[in-house]
Amino acid sequence: MTHPFIIVGLKTATLFLGGxxxxxxxxxxxRTHSPALRALTIGFGAITVGSLLAGAMDQVVGLNxxxxxIVESGLTAIGFGVILYSLYAE
Known part of the structure; x- marks a missing residue:
């Protein structure tokens, strides 16, 4: 079984760096009002929020x-989809 301090430490690092x-x-x-940068912000925000929610669900709330x-993976997939869109946005 993984030590809980490792999980908390890695989630904290993910939250800080993603933030x-x-x-x-x-x-x-x-600064630029670029739709591509707006989408990039939303994408990275979704990934970061997904990590935060998954960590809170696991460590604080004690859910399965x-x-x-599933929550983290879903928000990560959505975030990467939005980031991919941002690469093609004008």
């Missing part, structure tokens, strides 16, 4: 880990 990427993408969007993994 920073989302923040800088948002700043770039505010499989459900937490």
């Amino acid at each position: 920073m990427i989302t923040f800088y993408a948002f700043r770039a969007y505010k 880990r499989q459900l937490a993994l």
Whole structure:
């Protein structure tokens, strides 16, 4: 079984780094008003929120880990889809 401190540490790092990427993408969007950068912000935000929700569901609320993994994977897939869209947006 995985040690809970490792999971919390990695989720914290993911939340911090994802938050920073989302923040800088948002700043770039505010500066340029580019729809592509807006989509990039939303994509990275979805991935970061997915990680946060999964960690909270698992560690704080104590819900089933499989459900937490489904939520995280779903938001990650949505986030990557939006990021892919941002690469093609004008």
